[in-house]
Amino acid sequence: DVKVTQSSRYLVKRTGEKVFLECVQDMDHENMFWYRQDPGLGLRLIYFSYDVKMKEKGDIPEGYSVSREKKERFSLILESASTNQTSMYLCASSPYSGGVSYNEQFFGPGTRLTVL
Amino acid sequence: AQSVTQLGSHVSVSEGALVLLRCNYSSSVPPYLFWYVQYPNQGLQLLLKYTSAATLVKGINGFEAEFKKSETSFHLTKPSAHMSDAAEYFCAAPTGAGSYQLTFGKGTKLSVIP
Numbered sequence: 134d135v136k137v138t139q140s141s142r143y144l145v146k147r148t149g150e151k152v153f154l155e156c157v158q159d160m161d162h163e164n165m166f167w168y169r170q171d172p173g174l175g176l177r178l179i180y181f182s183y184d185v186k187m188k189e190k191g192d193i194p195e196g197y198s199v200s201r202e203k204k205e206r207f208s209l210i211l212e213s214a215s216t217n218q219t220s221m222y223l224c225a226s227s228p229y230s231g232g233v234s235y236n237e238q239f240f241g242p243g244t245r246l247t248v249l
Numbered sequence: 250a251q252s253v254t255q256l257g258s259h260v261s262v263s264e265g266a267l268v269l270l271r272c273n274y275s276s277s278v279p280p281y282l283f284w285y286v287q288y289p290n291q292g293l294q295l296l297l298k299y300t301s302a303a304t305l306v307k308g309i310n311g312f313e314a315e316f317k318k319s320e321t322s323f324h325l326t327k328p329s330a331h332m333s334d335a336a337e338y339f340c341a342a343p344t345g346a347g348s349y350q351l352t353f354g355k356g357t358k359l360s361v362i363p
Contacts, residue, residue: 137292164349173258175339175355176293183349191350223292227349236281236343236351240292 136160137241139224145247152211154244156224163229165207166238167191167199170221182207183229214248221245251276251344255354263362268312268327270357272340275321282323283341283351284314293339299323310334335361 140155158165166181168191178191180199188199196218200208207226211218222245225238256271274282280301285293297308304316310333314325323340337358344350 142290166350173355176353178350181350225293229349236349237283237295237298238293238341238351240285240294242292243290245290 137224137226137239139222139241139244141244142242143245143247145249146211146214147249148215150211150214150248152214152246152248154209154211154222154224154246156207156209156226156241157205158207158226158239159205160226160228160239161204162226162239163204164227164238165201166225166227167197167207167209168223168225169193169218170223170243176223179209214246216248219246219248251342251352253340253342253352253354255338255340255357257357258355259358259360261360261362262330264332265329268325268330268334268359270325270338270340270359272314272323272325272354273321274323274340274342276342276345280316280318281343282314282316284308284312284323284325285339285341285353286310287337287339287356289336296325296338330359330361332361332363335359 137158167179168176182201198210224241227238252275254273282299284296286296299316307313340354341351
């Protein structure tokens with residue numbers, strides 16, 4: 134079974150702190166994604182990566198950055214946390230098969246971040 | 250660009266009643282569609298997926314969905330609701346042809362009344 138793990142289930146940080154959210158997948162997937170989930174807004178894509186050291190902005194990248202130094206690990210960084218970044222953060226990965234990306238994504242358990 | 254619409258942010262059914270959760274998409278290129286389920290304080294879990302092999306797709310926990318190209322719909326059904334079905338359900342489709350990304354609907358929270 135594909136396993137996607139996230140470093141923390143719950144995290145409380147103070148405004149202005151630098152926050153690192155880590156995600157690791159064990160199935161050698163090429164693609165990795167970071168979403169935030171807020172009530173009534175569904176899942177919104179922050180960043181995704183289709184290869185090591187490659188990244189693409191999603192729909193809401195402002196205030197975030199990412200790092201992918203190894204294929205299995207994708208980190209989300211909040212450079213200076215703010216209260217409006219309080220949210221559930223979900224990491225996902227997906228394989229790339231031949232000339233067509235199959236798109237099925239496998240999700241981690243989520244990190245509920247509270248910024249005070 | 251792809252858009253995915255789920256009608257009804259909250260749906261309540263009685264235990265044993267039919268579950269129907271609606272999903273409409275705007276573009277069927279490529280024709281892959283997904284339903285995910287999220288239990289409280291957990292990540293999303295794949296419920297079922299449509300990959301052009303058959304229009305009626307069976308998933309886990311007795312759920313199924315039917316792809317209707319003419320209606321651009323992919324509604325999720327279950328004949329008899331169980332208390333354990335209470336969760337949030339998300340429909341998703343590829344953002345575009347050749348895209349790695351998925352576009353998700355805003356979700357439907359299902360409540361099951363005993």
